Amino acid sequence: MTEMRRADVVIVGGAAMGSALAFFLADDPAFRGRILVIEADMSLARSATARSHESIRGQFTTEVNIRLSRFSLAFLRDFRARLGGDRDIADIPIREHGYLYLAATAEGARQLAESAALQRRLGVPTELLGPDEIARRFPDIHVQDIRLGALNTDGEGRFDGSAMVAGFRRAARRRGVVFHEDEVVGLERQGARVTAVMLASGERIACGLVVNAAGTRAAEIAALAGIDLPVEPRKRFSWVFRTARPLRGPLPLVIDPAGVHVLPEGRDGRHFLCGARPEPDLPAAPDDFDAPEEDAFWLARVWPVLAARVPAFETIRPMRFWVGHYDYNTHDANALLGFHPALENFVCMNGFSGHGLQQAPGVGLAVAEAIVHGNWRSLALDPLHVGRLQRGEKVVEKAII
Numbered sequence: 591m592t593e594m595r596r597a598d599v600v601i602v603g604g605a606a607m608g609s610a611l612a613f614f615l616a617d618d619p620a621f622r623g624r625i626l627v628i629e630a631d632m633s634l635a636r637s638a639t640a641r642s643h644e645s646i647r648g649q650f651t652t653e654v655n656i657r658l659s660r661f662s663l664a665f666l667r668d669f670r671a672r673l674g675g676d677r678d679i680a681d682i683p684i685r686e687h688g689y690l691y692l693a694a695t696a697e698g699a700r701q702l703a704e705s706a707a708l709q710r711r712l713g714v715p716t717e718l719l720g721p722d723e724i725a726r727r728f729p730d731i732h733v734q735d736i737r738l739g740a741l742n743t744d745g746e747g748r749f750d751g752s753a754m755v756a757g758f759r760r761a762a763r764r765r766g767v768v769f770h771e772d773e774v775v776g777l778e779r780q781g782a783r784v785t786a787v788m789l790a791s792g793e794r795i796a797c798g799l800v801v802n803a804a805g806t807r808a809a810e811i812a813a814l815a816g817i818d819l820p821v822e823p824r825k826r827f828s829w830v831f832r833t834a835r836p837l838r839g840p841l842p843l844v845i846d847p848a849g850v851h852v853l854p855e856g857r858d859g860r861h862f863l864c865g866a867r868p869e870p871d872l873p874a875a876p877d878d879f880d881a882p883e884e885d886a887f888w889l890a891r892v893w894p895v896l897a898a899r900v901p902a903f904e905t906i907r908p909m910r911f912w913v914g915h916y917d918y919n920t921h922d923a924n925a926l927l928g929f930h931p932a933l934e935n936f937v938c939m940n941g942f943s944g945h946g947l948q949q950a951p952g953v954g955l956a957v958a959e960a961i962v963h964g965n966w967r968s969l970a971l972d973p974l975h976v977g978r979l980q981r982g983e984k985v986v987e988k989a990i991i
């Protein structure tokens with residue numbers, strides 16, 4: 591990569607976050623620098639981005655996450671135009687099947703009602719449904735143990751995350767961003783500044799600013815700069831399965847109180863995707879995709895929950911299984927964003943803990959504006975600023991799936 595031995599901004603990681611940021615930076619008329627994205631594997635095969643469930647929802651329990659998600663929704667609905675109308679960029683349809691949170695206890699129902707009130711105040715039309723209403727609208731769902739459900743179908747569902755990343759990349763390249771496949775293995779520091787990025791190929795890139803968009807490897811990149819970042823990879827299991835016969839009615843993305851979620855995969859009413867976290871939920875190496883306990887876990891902890899909730903799921907056959915990692919922020923399971931207080935020119939986009947794909951447009955724009963203009967502009971993301979770690983503050987999001 592001889593053409594760029596110096597970059598004004600080096601972004602480490604070119605998946606959802608790195609690509610979104612690269613686009614918004616390059617698109618800002620006030621930004622004139624050279625942007626270089628270093629991505630270890632351009633196929634993104636092992637990234638959280640490629641292994642996610644590609645879903646978006648407004649049903650969060652914190653104002654900042656609700657606002658971020660609604661911004662991203664508006665952006666995705668108008669994706670191609672917002673990226674400049676390039677004919678080679680795909681539109682991103684959202685399959686708005688909705689999310690249905692179920693509560694089986696009085697406390698769970700109280701929390702759903704409280705969250706729905708906040709969501710409605712912020713423009714998310716969440717409905718609260720009693721068991722009879724749930725059964726009427728979704729006849730396959732077993733509701734005898736359920737006290738309350740929270741449903742929203744406006745802008746909640748599945749979208750094509752790969753198309754989003756491809757669109758950001760293409761639009762960023764058109765604006766002069768260089769994407770380079772290599773691995774960042776070192777950061778040079780002088781005092782409170784990072785001055786250069788060292789690559790596995792042996793190359794050294796002098797830089798004005800470094801952005802950590804390394805997902806599940808965020809703590810490794812921070813450590814290269816001498817910073818301790820509480821982000822660790824946590825395995826998440828996903829199965830696609832098929833029913834013996836189509837369901838009687840539609841199914842939204844259902845979040846079962848027993849800790850399993852399930853959503854439609856395709857449109858034939860017979861294929862579904864479900865996800866669960868292993869127990870115990872321990873940190874893993876970012877390149878560890880093994881799951882020796884998968885079969886036993888499916889039989890003991892996943893299938894019984896699915897079959898109890900949707901009787902038609904008693905006769906199902908898993909067709910595909912994969913392991914992905916959450917970029918889990920152990921401090922408070924929320925994004926860590928912005929200039930790190932310990933360094934002058936080190937920016938974080940980390941710790942998304944399972945809801946990062948949908949936040950990429952909003953976070954990309956907000957962090958770009960923070961870099962170019964020195965403050966949040968379009969979206970006030972101060973609650974998610976990485977500086978809360980030092981202050982011991984937490985942003986507690988109760989709706990982590």
Ligand SMILES: Cc1cc2nc3c(=O)[nH]c(=O)nc-3n(C[C@H](O)[C@H](O)[C@H](O)COP(=O)(O)OP(=O)(O)OC[C@H]3O[C@@H](n4cnc5c(N)ncnc54)[C@H](O)[C@@H]3O)c2cc1C
Binds near residue numbers: 639806
């Ligand atoms: C099973 C599962 C389901 C999910 N479902 C959803 C969902 O429905 N909705 C949602 O919004 N979010 C979901 N998420 C979360 C979402 O996928 C992530 O939060 C988001 O994709 C994070 O994007 P990222 O770009 O920050 O990180 P990543 O996608 O992890 O990408 C980081 C990139 O950095 C690169 N990199 C790392 N280290 C280096 C280095 N040293 N040098 C160069 N490159 C490097 C990696 O190769 C990688 O491509 C899910 C995650 C999982 C695992």
